[in-house]
Amino acid sequence: MNLFDDFQRRLAAILARLTVEGRLPDGLDAGKVVVEPPRDPSHGDLATNAAMVLSKDAKMNPRALADLLVAELDKEPGVTEVSVAGPGFINVRLDPSLFAGVLRAALRQGETFGHSDRGKGIKVNVEYVSANPTGPMHVGHGRGAVFGDALANLLEAAGYDVTREYYINDAGAQVDVLARSAHLRYREALGETIAIPEGLYPGDYLKPVGAALAKEVGNALIDKPEAEWLPLVRDTAISMMMDMIRTDLAQLNIRHEVFFSERSLQKPTDIIATTIADLTARDLVYVGRLAPPKGAPIEDWEDREQTLFRSTAYGDDVDRPLLKSDGSYTYFASDIAYHADKYNRGSSVLIDVLGADHGGYVKRMKAAVAAVTGGRGELDCKLCQLVRLLRNGEPVKMSKRAGDFVTLREVVDEVGSDAVRFMMLFRKNDATLDFDLAKVIEQSKDNAVFYVQYAHARGQSVKRQALAAFPDLDLASATLADADLARLTDPAEQDILRRISQFPRIVDAAAQAHEPHRIAFYLYELASDLHALWNKGKEAPHLRFVMENDRELTTSRMALVQGVAGVIAVGLALLGVSAPDEMR
RNA sequence: GCACCCGUAGCUCAGCUGGAUAGAGCGUUGCCCUCCGAAGGCAAAGGUCAGAGGUUCGAAUCCUCUCGGGUGCGCCA
Numbered sequence: 001m002n003l004f005d006d007f008q009r010r011l012a013a014i015l016a017r018l019t020v021e022g023r024l025p026d027g028l029d030a031g032k033v034v035v036e037p038p039r040d041p042s043h044g045d046l047a048t049n050a051a052m053v054l055s056k057d058a059k060m061n062p063r064a065l066a067d068l069l070v071a072e073l074d075k076e077p078g079v080t081e082v083s084v085a086g087p088g089f090i091n092v093r094l095d096p097s098l099f100a101g102v103l104r105a106a107l108r109q110g111e112t113f114g115h116s117d118r119g120k121g122i123k124v125n126v127e128y129v130s131a132n133p134t135g136p137m138h139v140g141h142g143r144g145a146v147f148g149d150a151l152a153n154l155l156e157a158a159g160y161d162v163t164r165e166y167y168i169n170d171a172g173a174q175v176d177v178l179a180r181s182a183h184l185r186y187r188e189a190l191g192e193t194i195a196i197p198e199g200l201y202p203g204d205y206l207k208p209v210g211a212a213l214a215k216e217v218g219n220a221l222i223d224k225p226e227a228e229w230l231p232l233v234r235d236t237a238i239s240m241m242m243d244m245i246r247t248d249l250a251q252l253n254i255r256h257e258v259f260f261s262e263r264s265l266q267k268p269t270d271i272i273a274t275t276i277a278d279l280t281a282r283d284l285v286y287v288g289r290l291a292p293p294k295g296a297p298i299e300d301w302e303d304r305e306q307t308l309f310r311s312t313a314y315g316d317d318v319d320r321p322l323l324k325s326d327g328s329y330t331y332f333a334s335d336i337a338y339h340a341d342k343y344n345r346g347s348s349v350l351i352d353v354l355g356a357d358h359g360g361y362v363k364r365m366k367a368a369v370a371a372v373t374g375g376r377g378e379l380d381c382k383l384c385q386l387v388r389l390l391r392n393g394e395p396v397k398m399s400k401r402a403g404d405f406v407t408l409r410e411v412v413d414e415v416g417s418d419a420v421r422f423m424m425l426f427r428k429n430d431a432t433l434d435f436d437l438a439k440v441i442e443q444s445k446d447n448a449v450f451y452v453q454y455a456h457a458r459g460q461s462v463k464r465q466a467l468a469a470f471p472d473l474d475l476a477s478a479t480l481a482d483a484d485l486a487r488l489t490d491p492a493e494q495d496i497l498r499r500i501s502q503f504p505r506i507v508d509a510a511a512q513a514h515e516p517h518r519i520a521f522y523l524y525e526l527a528s529d530l531h532a533l534w535n536k537g538k539e540a541p542h543l544r545f546v547m548e549n550d551r552e553l554t555t556s557r558m559a560l561v562q563g564v565a566g567v568i569a570v571g572l573a574l575l576g577v578s579a580p581d582e583m584r
Numbered sequence: 585g586c587a588c589c590c591g592u593a594g595c596u597c598a599g600c601u602g603g604a605u606a607g608a609g610c611g612u613u614g615c616c617c618u619c620c621g622a623a624g625g626c627a628a629a630g631g632u633c634a635g636a637g638g639u640u641c642g643a644a645u646c647c648u649c650u651c652g653g654g655u656g657c658g659c660c661a
Contacts, residue, residue: 034602034603036600036603037600038603039599039603039604039605039606039607040604040605043604047603047604049602049603049642052603052641055641062641085604086603086604086642087603087641087642088641089603089604132661169661171661172660172661173661174660174661262661292658293585293586293657293658294585294657298657300659301658302659304658304659306658306659308658316587317586317587317657318586318587318657318658321658321659324658324659325658325659326659328659330658330659330660330661331660334661335661356588356589356655356656357656358656358661359587359588359589359655359656360587360588360656360657361656363587363588383588383589383655385589385654426597427596427598428597428598430589430590431590431597432654434596443623444624445610445624446609446610450623454623462621465621502600505600506600509600509601510600512601513601515600517598518598518600521598521600521608522600524598524608524609525608528608532625534621535621535625535626536625537621538617538621538624538625539625544621545621
C-alpha cells in the first residue's frame with residue numbers, strides 16, 4: 001500500500017492512454033516521472049514533475065502538457081483537486097479517505113506494513129563485520145555490524161532474498177601472530193613468567209586460550225619447534241576468538257547465516273588458482289612492473305616483475321598485484337576468488353560493509369567483480385566512518401585490559417543493545433559518529449532512542465487508559481481498522497495520517513539507496529508528531545486521545561495511536577531495536 | 585603526487601537519487617507550565633549550502649577547477 005507508487009502507476013497509465021489516442025507522441029519515458037509529497041503541505045498531498053521532465057520529448061511546453069494531464073488526473077477516483085503551479089508542477093489534493101485507507105492497511109498488515117516485493121526475490125549477499133579473528137570487537141566493528149544487519153533487514157523487507165555473511169580472515173600472517181601470542185599465554189598457563197614482545201597481541205583475552213591449550217595437551221607443545229605447534233595453536237585460537245566474536249554479536253542480536261573461511265579458498269581445492277587462471281585466459285592477468293607510489297616513500301621498495309590484475313581495464317588507477325614476493329597470494333587475490341564465489345553461489349548483488357580505512361580498496365574490488373562476473377554482478381561497498389566514544393562530551397579512555405581499545409562488549413554492557421543500535425543508525429554511514437555514553441541513556445528529548453521508544457510506550461499507555469475508561473473496548477488492530485476514521489479531522493491528526501502513508505515509500509527508498517539511517521530519521525519525526533499531539537491535549541482537552549464522553553471518537557483515536565505505535569514498531573524492528581510497552 | 589569520503593544555522597546533523605520559500609535537535613532569547621496528560625510546552629532570532637564556473641525549465645544535490653578537513657596508497661588484512 002504505497003500511495004505514491006499507486007499514483008505513479010496511474011500516471012503511467014494515463015500517459016499510455018494519451019499516446020494511444022494520439023494526443024501525445026510515442027516514446028515518452030514514464031520512468032523519469034516522480035510522484036512525491038510536496039515539501040510544503042499547503043501545495044497539496046502529491047506532486048509530480050511529469051510535465052516538466054516530459055515536455056521536451058513531448059514537444060510541448062510544460063504548462064500545456066500539465067494542463068492536458070490535469071484534465072485526466074481530475075477524473076481519477078480519490079482526487080479532489082488538481083492544479084498546476086510554478087514552472088509546471090502538478091499538485092494533487094486527495095480525499096482524506098485515501099490516507100485513512102493507508103492507516104487501515106497499516107493496522108491490518110501489522111508487522112509487514114511497508115514491506116514490498118520490490119526486490120522480486122533477487123539474491124543479495126551482504127557481507128559485514130568480517131573482523132579479524134584475532135581479538136574482541138571494538139566499537140568501530142560494532143558500527144559496521146549494526147549497519148550491515150539493519151541493511152539486511154531492510155532489503156528483506158523490500159523483497160530481496162538476503163544472505164548475511166561473515167568473511168573470516170583466517171589465512172594471513174595475522175593469524176600466525178595470534179598463534180604465537182596464544183602460545184605465550186599457553187606457557188604462562190603452565191607456570192612460566194612471560195613477557196610479550198612488540199608485535200604480538202598483548203590483550204588478556206588470550207589467557208583463556210592458553211589455559212584451554214594447557215588443559216587439553218598438557219606440556220606437549222612446550223619444547224616443540226614452532227612449525228609443529230603453530231597449526232594446532234592457531235586453529236584453537238581462531239576458533240575461540242570466533243566464539244567470542246559470535247557472543248559479542250549475539251549480544252547485539254546479530255546472526256550471520258554464512259561464516260566463510262578465507263583458508264577454505266585454498267584448501268581442499270585452490271579456487272584462487274582457478275580464478276587467476278580464468279582471468280589469465282582472458283588476458284586480464286599479466287606479468288609486469290609497477291611504478292612506486294609517488295607520495296610516502298617505501299624504504300624497502302624493490303623494483304621487480306610481478307603478477308598483476310589488469311584492474312585499470314575496469315576503471316582502477318593502477319593494476320594490482322596478485323602474488324607476494326614469496327609466491328603466496330595477496331589478500332586481494334583471495335578476495336577476488338571470494339567475491340567470485342559469492343556470485344557463483346547465486347547472489348548477483350553483492351554488498352560489502354567496510355571500515356572507512358578501506359576506501360582505497362573499493363575501486364579495485366569493483367573492477368574485480370566486474371571482471372569475474374562478466375559485468376553481470378553488481379558490487380556496492382558501504383564505508384562506515386569512525387566512531388568517537390564520548391562521555392558527557394569528553395573522549396573515553398582506552399581500556400588496557402583489552403589491549404588499548406574500547407571493546408564493543410563494554411559499551412553494550414553499559415548502555416544496552418537498543419541504544420547502541422539506534423545511535424549507530426541515526427547517522428549516515430559515511431559521516432563520523434559521536435557516541436556519548438551518558439547521552440544515550442538519558443531520558444529526555446535530546447536522546448533520540450529514548451524519544452522514539454517512548455512514543456511507542458506512550459501509545460501503549462494511552463490504550464491502557466482507554467481501557468480504563470471503556471473496559472469492554474476492543475483494541476485489536478483488526479477491529480480498530482474498521483473504526484470511523486472520518487472523525488480524525490484535526491490538522492495534527494491529518495498530518496499524522498500523511499506521515500504514516502509515507503512509511504512504505506521511505507522503506508522502499510532506504511532499501512534502494514542502501515541507507516538504513518533514513519528509517520531512523522523517519523521514526524524520529526513520527527514520534528515527534530505523536531508527542532506533539534499528546535501535548536496539545538494538555539491545552540485543548542477536546543484533542544485528548546481518551547474522550548470519556550465519546551466512545552466512538554476514542555475508538556477512532558485509538559486507531560490512530562495504534563497505527564503510529566505499529567509503524568514505530570515495524571521501523572524499530574528494521575533497525576533491530578526493541579519497541580517497549582513502557583519505559584522504566 | 586594520486587585516489588576515495590566529507591564541507592549545510594554558534595554546535596551536532598537531516599535534506600526522500602535534480603524540484604517550489606533549505607529543515608530538525610542542542611545552544612541563545614522571550615513567554616507558559618512545574619495542581620503526575622511526569623521524563624516539559626509554545627514562539628523568535630539565526631544561512632553567500634566552503635568558493636568560482638558549467639550542464640537545464642530548475643542545482644545543497646550532477647560535471648570541472650580552487651580552497652579546507654579526514655582516510656588510504658606493491659610483498660598488511
